[in-house]
Amino acid sequence: MDAVRAAGWGLGVNFALMIVKLVGGIFTGSSALIADAVNSIGDVASALAVRGALGVAQIEEDEDHPYGHTKAESIAGLCVSLLVTFSAGLLAIETAKRLGGELIVPGKIAGVIAAVCAIAKEVIYQYTHRVANRLRSSSLQAVAWDHRCDAIGSGFIAVSLLAAPYLGSAAPWVDPIAAICICVMLMIAGIRIFSATARELMDQQADAEMVNEARQIASQVGQVIDVEKLRIRKSGLEYFVEIHIEVDGKISVSEGHRIGHDVKDALLIEMPRVRDVHVHIEPHE
Structure with a gap:
């Protein structure tokens, strides 16, 4: 099934990028890259939830569920949105706390890692978005937009970190501010996905x-x-x-x-x- 295949690709890509970002963030000292890695951990958990829900949704109706189990797919979309919003909020708080301590300028390699991750995320977004539109799947749409947010976030990190060494005294502030901006963007996306999926669970009229x-x-x-x-x-x-x-x-x-x-x-x-x-x-x- 296309939906399960798309969720599987998303899971594989998120897991690989999680490792790359985490290792890169630790070795370069980039809080923005580490924040992006933690977000990828949430993406892996979300992808697992969506794959499980899609499997449940395909179970035929029974005596206790005369309308089938298809609502499981919508519930997964709602869980993804909550996870994205909650994780982003925690990351923003933790990053803000670091602003009062000693700030460093990460090496350029952190920017290169972020750029590669951004390209990979945009590719998987395009694929998942097409499948979600064809199937009109709310959970896949939620996952697709999560990919797009990650792509934009990683791209923003890449530009910021690559430009930081040339910004003089402002250079140490670039990395934490970039991390906070990403968190805010993720919270907005999570709220948007939550709203759309909640309307579906409330049996809103089709378009x-x-x-x-x-x-x-x-x-x-x-x-x-x-x-x-x-x-x-x-x-x-x-x-x-x-x-x-x-x-x-x-x-x-x-x-x-x-x-x-x-x-x-x-x-x-x-x-x-x-x-x-x-x-x-x-x-x-």
């Missing part, structure tokens, strides 16, 4: 484009006079549709039942991401 597509498909089914009500909610990677259609009130119950099944079949065929459709028949006045 207008998808609703209009479903309405058009149902309206084209024979003997459907009008679509009275249409609700579409997202659950993990899939959608559930509740639709009320109007038909001629003089037809038989059997005929109305057949039309309802035709509408359901049309939606399931034309919209592969739809898991189930509940059709309610109304007489047209």
Whole structure:
């Protein structure tokens, strides 16, 4: 499955970069690079959570879960956002405490390491973002934006550390300030992801484009006079549709039942991401 593969690539890249940043930060004395490494540790934990949730989400419905287990994917997205926000807040506090102590200027090698990490993160972002958009996966979207934030953060660190030796008396302040800026950026991204995923868990109506597509498909089914009500909610990677259609009130119950099944079949065929459709028949006045 594409979602599991994307999460697996993210896990592998994050683990490798975590080691590179941590070792590089320790040997060069860069607090910004160490902060970025700690963030990568959070990314590894997030990737593991998302992979596990995607596996749970694919379990078929059972007696206790008649709608399946797809919400696990959304819960993972929410956990990722909380982890990103909380970790960034702690890093910002710890970095701010160091401002009162002795500050050093890290070697240029720290900037080179950060630049390589930024490029790697941007590549994995582009890949994950494409998969997330195609599947409309909130947890993968959360992970993708985490990759993008990391890429921007590492790029910012690279520019700052490479330029620091030429900034005179301001040079020692570049590294901790860069670390704090990264933390603030991560907190903003985490809050944004939390908001989007929370709306999904609250069964927010699907976007207008998808609703209009479903309405058009149902309206084209024979003997459907009008679509009275249409609700579409997202659950993990899939959608559930509740639709009320109007038909001629003089037809038989059997005929109305057949039309309802035709509408359901049309939606399931034309919209592969739809898991189930509940059709309610109304007489047209």
